[in-house]
Amino acid sequence: MLADRRTMIKILNTYFASTASREDIMENSSKHQSLPGIGNMSMERATISSWIRQSRYRAKRQDIYSDLEISDVEEIIECYKNQCAYCGSAAETLDHPFPLKIVAPNIPANILPSCKDCKNIKKNNDLVWMFSSGKLEQESYLALLQQLFDRRGGDIIKGHVRKVTGIIGES
């Protein structure tokens, strides 16, 4: 499904309007709703820690905010049952839904487990692009956004979404 910019903004406006009133409830609910029946980590701890090290290095070099801990990332991988957040196949690596290239921060709210195929498709594009180019269904897109918003640093990511979609002043 291809969504043009106008349609996408309309969807997001509706979405932001409906989530704004829910924010108080979100604030009080637990930050992470861990899913039951979690299997073994499919990603090696060494893979995870080397990815985090690299992301910290890149953030530092670009003067981008970074506060990612290995425990955050392990928790995130578990929440997605070791599956790629985009397509559901086995997670092989990690991804910034809003890449450091667009000066998005290196924080828990900006990390998703991914398979290598999805990562190759997405490259340095952001989550909004994944939706607007038809790589993600609307339902999965909005669900992923909500999950990111609910995490520590979610407000910063929400600000990024508003910025990249040009939603400010268009409601």
Ligand SMILES: [Zn+2]
């Ligand atoms: Zn995938």
